[in-house]
Amino acid sequence: MDGQRDRTPNRALLRELASVLASESWVTSTTVFPANRPDSAIVSLERQYYPPKYISDAYIEVQSYTNGDFHISYVEDHHGETWLCRWDRHDSEDYTREHFHAPPEARHEDGENREYPPELWAVISRVVAPWVYERTGAVWDEFDS
Amino acid sequence: MNASDDERGPPSSDFSEDLGERLDNAPADERVYRTALELNTPTRVVEVAERADCSKNSARRHLRRLADIGVLRRVTENPETFERNESYFEWRRLNRLSELDDDEYRNRLGELLSEDEAYRDTYDVEKPNKIDPLEYGEYGDAETVWLDLNNWAAIRREIRDLRRSRRDNPVDEGVA
Numbered sequence: 494m495d496g497q498r499d500r501t502p503n504r505a506l507l508r509e510l511a512s513v514l515a516s517e518s519w520v521t522s523t524t525v526f527p528a529n530r531p532d533s534a535i536v537s538l539e540r541q542y543y544p545p546k547y548i549s550d551a552y553i554e555v556q557s558y559t560n561g562d563f564h565i566s567y568v569e570d571h572h573g574e575t576w577l578c579r580w581d582r583h584d585s586e587d588y589t590r591e592h593f594h595a596p597p598e599a600r601h602e603d604g605e606n607r608e609y610p611p612e613l614w615a616v617i618s619r620v621v622a623p624w625v626y627e628r629t630g631a632v633w634d635e636f637d638s
Numbered sequence: 639m640n641a642s643d644d645e646r647g648p649p650s651s652d653f654s655e656d657l658g659e660r661l662d663n664a665p666a667d668e669r670v671y672r673t674a675l676e677l678n679t680p681t682r683v684v685e686v687a688e689r690a691d692c693s694k695n696s697a698r699r700h701l702r703r704l705a706d707i708g709v710l711r712r713v714t715e716n717p718e719t720f721e722r723n724e725s726y727f728e729w730r731r732l733n734r735l736s737e738l739d740d741d742e743y744r745n746r747l748g749e750l751l752s753e754d755e756a757y758r759d760t761y762d763v764e765k766p767n768k769i770d771p772l773e774y775g776e777y778g779d780a781e782t783v784w785l786d787l788n789n790w791a792a793i794r795r796e797i798r799d800l801r802r803s804r805r806d807n808p809v810d811e812g813v814a
Contacts, residue, residue, distance in 0.1 A: 504727070504731060505675050513660075513661070517656075518656070528750050529753050530792075531793055531795075532792040541645055542648060544646065559678055594781070598779070600782065611689070612672075612673065614661055618661055619654075619658065622654030623652075623654040626652050629649055633647065
């Protein structure tokens with residue numbers, strides 16, 4: 494987590510990503526640069542894929558920078574309690590530049606070294622989206638059986 | 639259970655495959671543009687062609703067009719390499735900010751200022767770099783705190799950029 498404070502967000506990329514994802518069946522809406530997260534694209538996920546009794550909301554937050562760094566968080570709202578994980582690319586003292594912070598809290602110590610495709614597009618379509626698809630199946634086993 | 643709950647359930651097919659196909663099947667100019675947005679270092683045409691999965695000629699044509707309109711910079715001519723033209727993106731951002739009408743400007747600034755104030759309350763300092771990285775752990779998980787402070791810094795940067803965009807055309811901000 495030695496990242497620099499002065500990274501420049503890749504806003505054009507985040508806008509393009511949000512506009513592509515907005516028309517996906519599993520996405521309800523996308524927002525870029527809300528005032529409380531001015532460097533981020535927020536991708537809200539289809540609620541009908543989640544058991545409402547346990548999970549009230551789910552979204553992906555994407556941050557991407559012009560030095561190639563990114564943070565992609567997957568967040569579920571368990572009626573007030575947050576369940577999350579995060580795919581990261583940034584310099585770190587304890588992990589390789591590309592790593593994953595496992596759920597449920599995505600703490601620093603929950604990191605695992607990973608390798609990702611070079612483009613953010615491929616990280617989203619080949620790493621994150623398949624993971625979310627798996628998760629939307631797993632939540633029904635986990636909570637609704 | 640009500641009717642809408644009955645409709646709930648896991649997705650019927652793997653949506654991630656559909657997304658991958660959609661990206662792969664986009665027109666070549668779109669694929670090159672998407673690749674271009676991530677050219678953080680001078681990159682050769684052949685590599686862009688590979689990443690965007692198109693012919694070298696097609697990649698070269700679209701890259702040159704993007705350089706003509708300012709999105710990219712041609713760094714070397716032989717072999718030809720391209721990278722993002724950061725000054726174009728900076729111009730585009732400031733242009734967007736300056737095009738907000740007075741209401742949009744005030745609302746956005748008001749929201750950002752209240753986020754900034756909430757952060758000052760939470761961390762009890764005036765700005766994020768007043769906290770020593772070695773102390774992040776005192777506020778919670780050190781990496782989560784680092785990300786949170788990054789977000790605070792982004793809020794402050796946006797406040798600064800917004801105000802700068804109105805320097806020649808001040809409007810009453812209504813907030814101290």
